[in-house]
Amino acid sequence: MQLTVIGSSDAFGSGGRLQTCFHVAHSGGAFLIDCGATSLIGLARENIDPNSISTIFITHLHGDHFSGLVWWLIHANHVGRRTAPLVVTGPAGIEQRFTAAAEALFPGATSTARPFALTFRTYVDRQPLTEGGVTVTPFEVSHPSGAPPYALRFSVDGRTLAFSGDTEWVENLIDAANGADLYITECYAYDSTARYHMNWRTIEAQVPRLSARKILLTHMGPEMLANQHNVTHPAVAIASDGLKIAM
Template sequence: MQLTVIGCGDAFGAGSRLQTSFCVRSGPSTFLIDCGATSLIGMRRLGISPNDIDTVFISHLHGDHFGGLPWLLIDAKYVSNRTRPLVVLGPKGIEARFNTLAEALYPNASTAERGFDLIFVEYEEQTPFTVEDVTVTPFEVKHPSGAPPYALRLEVDGKVISFTGDTGWVEVLCDVARGAELFISECFQYDVTMPIHLDYQTIDANYERLGAKRVLLTHMGDAMLAELGKVDAARYLVAEDGMTLDL
């Protein structure tokens, strides 16, 4: 199983990084974790075919995490000529939010005839759901976005990849991370504690409690990027666009 960082930036283009999206290739499935507005650009740069994607798991409904979906739709229809279903899982209301966004960007995009099914599935809190042999369990976190925001725990090929989404510190992150082969943690700030974003010092203070095998820091703002020299390399990997990790 291999994870590729398509984009690891924040909403503001800090460090010239693309917005959040990770591609996981496993035996049973190839899927995206989040799909920020720049995701299709990143996929093209890395040679990732949109037609390879079976499923998209969305953590929350902010544009830098789900705003790339309309571009996947128009690519599938007009360029990649997709024929097999694409399944998108996300918070309650994701289909309506997607349709609103797609129509604002490309009128009639959501209603035009297409040669594939676009299927939306809404998460239920801490209720596992399996698609293409990938089981996702969502855990509600703290990041207002017009719908419940989630950290995600994904089980595939007998391994666990977990992701904070965007959130301030909440105790449930220990359940999300425990035993994970890889725990992807947003790290927007270095030492400024915010109610809706994580910072490096808070993550590090809870490192042992998280209990993940590896921790990948992502979604770093300018203040965090300026302090990368202080990151404990024995504990953390620092995400870069285009990075690949074998799991």
């Protein structure tokens, strides 16, 4: 299994980075975790064909994590000529929010006949869901977005990958990260407080409890990017667009 960081920025492209998106290739195919507005750009940079991806897992319904689905649909219909089914899993209401966004930006986009099946599935807190050979378990976190936000824990190819999504510190993150081969966590700030987000000082204090083999910091704002050199914990790495991690 290999993870490629497609986008590691906050919502605002701090540091010239792309919005949140991770590509995971495994023995049975490939999937995305989140799909920010810049996801197609990042996939093109990595020479990854969007048609090779069968499932997209969305953590929460903020634009920098799911709005790339709108451009994905247009690309799949008119450029990629996709024929393979696509499954999008996310919080309750994801299909309605996607439809509203797509119709606002490209009127008629969701009613246009498409040559592939597009299916939406929704999470239930702590209930495993299997799709495309991947089992994902959602853990509700704290980040108001009009629908429940989740940290996601993936099991595939005998490995475990977890992602916090966007959130302030909550105890559910302990269960999401428990024993993971790689735990990806948002880290918007270094030591200042950003409501409904985490900073490095909070994460640093929790590293012993997270019990993941490796921790990767992402979703970094200007303060965190300016202080990334101060993160010296041996179990912690800094995400960057294009970074590849084999598991």
